[in-house]
Amino acid sequence: DIPLKPFQSNPELKLLLSSKKQPGNDILAVEAISKSFGERNLFNDLSFHVYKGDRIGIIGANGTGKSTILRILTGEIHSDKGSFRTGTGVEIGY
Numbered sequence: 001d002i003p004l005k006p007f008q009s010n011p012e013l014k015l016l017l018s019s020k021k022q023p024g025n026d027i028l029a030v031e032a033i034s035k036s037f038g039e040r041n042l043f044n045d046l047s048f049h050v051y052k053g054d055r056i057g058i059i060g061a062n063g064t065g066k067s068t069i070l071r072i073l074t075g076e077i078h079s080d081k082g083s084f085r086t087g088t089g090v091e092i093g094y
Contacts, residue, residue: 025052026087033082
């Protein structure tokens with residue numbers, strides 16, 4: 001019996017996104033957003049800024065609000081409080 005060589009994948013991820021609009025330096029500003037569903041509080045007073053060239057990831061256990069944050073930023077649902085704004089020339093999509 002000849003042992004099989006394990007499968008090796010390429011660990012590099014290459015992703016190219018393009019847009020006709022060129023954004024400025026400020027991409028996204030999120031200020032004190034909160035979201036609850038009934039008694040379940042997903043997040044409270046969440047604030048962050050994203051600048052041109054930043055690379056971000058959203059990491060957390062299932063049910064902690066990762067998709068909810070994206071749904072708020074795309075306008076699919078509203079936050080309970082707080083606000084966000086996109087920079088000039090920025091289009092949010094996923």
